[in-house]
Amino acid sequence: MATPHIDAEPGDFAPAVLMPGDPRRAQRIAEQLLDRPRLVTDVRGMLGFTGQVDGRPLSVMGSGMGQPSISIYATELFRVFGVERIIRVGTCGGIADGVEVGSTVVALGAHTDSAMNQQRIPGINFSAVASFGLARAAVEAAGPGDRVHVGTVVSRDHFYFTPAGQSEALAAYGVLGVEMETAALYAVAAEFHREALTVLTVSDHLFDHSSDMTAQERETTFQTSLRLAVAAALS
Numbered sequence: 001m002a003t004p005h006i007d008a009e010p011g012d013f014a015p016a017v018l019m020p021g022d023p024r025r026a027q028r029i030a031e032q033l034l035d036r037p038r039l040v041t042d043v044r045g046m047l048g049f050t051g052q053v054d055g056r057p058l059s060v061m062g063s064g065m066g067q068p069s070i071s072i073y074a075t076e077l078f079r080v081f082g083v084e085r086i087i088r089v090g091t092c093g094g095i096a097d098g099v100e101v102g103s104t105v106v107a108l109g110a111h112t113d114s115a116m117n118q119q120r121i122p123g124i125n126f127s128a129v130a131s132f133g134l135a136r137a138a139v140e141a142a143g144p145g146d147r148v149h150v151g152t153v154v155s156r157d158h159f160y161f162t163p164a165g166q167s168e169a170l171a172a173y174g175v176l177g178v179e180m181e182t183a184a185l186y187a188v189a190a191e192f193h194r195e196a197l198t199v200l201t202v203s204d205h206l207f208d209h210s211s212d213m214t215a216q217e218r219e220t221t222f223q224t225s226l227r228l229a230v231a232a233a234l235s
């Protein structure tokens with residue numbers, strides 16, 4: 001049964017879905033990773049594929065940018081398509097000292113400036129946290145040569161506007177990076193009693209732009225993050 005945003009049937013998606021923001025990255029991951037990838041939805045150009053990894057079913061689908069967009073897709077995947085776990089594989093800007101461009105961030109939790117989660121539990125600041133089992137599986141998949149940081153990120157609504165002093169204050173609290181979806185993804189997973197994790201590749205650093213990735217590198221450089229995300233998805 002199609003939903004407003006996913007033109008597929010129950011059974012078209014695997015229990016685990018890798019979810020990059022960019023639908024072209026979803027296609028690239030599907031072609032690189034999956035045996036016999038099959039396009040299962042393309043509504044609004046938001047491509048979704050299902051195939052197999054080592055004989056086990058796995059799906060890959062774009063989320064779009066921002067918390068409203070990923071909330072729509074995550075809700076429909078959990079509610080209608082029987083999806084059990086979503087692992088976001090995205091990019092982030094480094095914030096804390098020592099979070100190098102090209103390294104990987106496993107997001108245990110996500111701060112946010114968005115109002116979306118404020119509406120969930122009256123009077124409460126919702127804590128957006130990863131599924132422990134998925135986070136553990138991702139971290140355990142890291143090898144000695146991998147540069148992996150584990151901690152909190154911030155999911156901001158604005159890409160281009162930042163209140164004065166906010167990034168410096170986040171750095172002072174050890175926040176690893178900034179992206180735009182994780183706080184909402186973790187809340188939708190909690191709403192449906194399912195699992196979620198975000199694994200990010202650092203594409204730039206807010207306080208040192210000397211090594212920032214190009215747009216093409218942001219689309220293609222994600223091998224360590226992808227390996228950790230697949231380990232979590234199939235754990």
Ligand SMILES: O=P(O)(O)O[C@H]1O[C@H](CO)[C@@H](O)[C@H]1O
Pocket residue numbers: 020021022064065066089090091092159178179180181
């Ligand atoms: O690379 P993705 O997964 O899209 O993630 C980051 O990049 C986009 C902004 O350019 C936002 O979606 C942000 O969260």
Ligand SMILES: O=c1cc[nH]c(=O)[nH]1
Pocket residue numbers: 091092093094159178179180203204
């Ligand atoms: O600086 C950045 C990089 C990636 N994604 C973001 O939201 N911000």
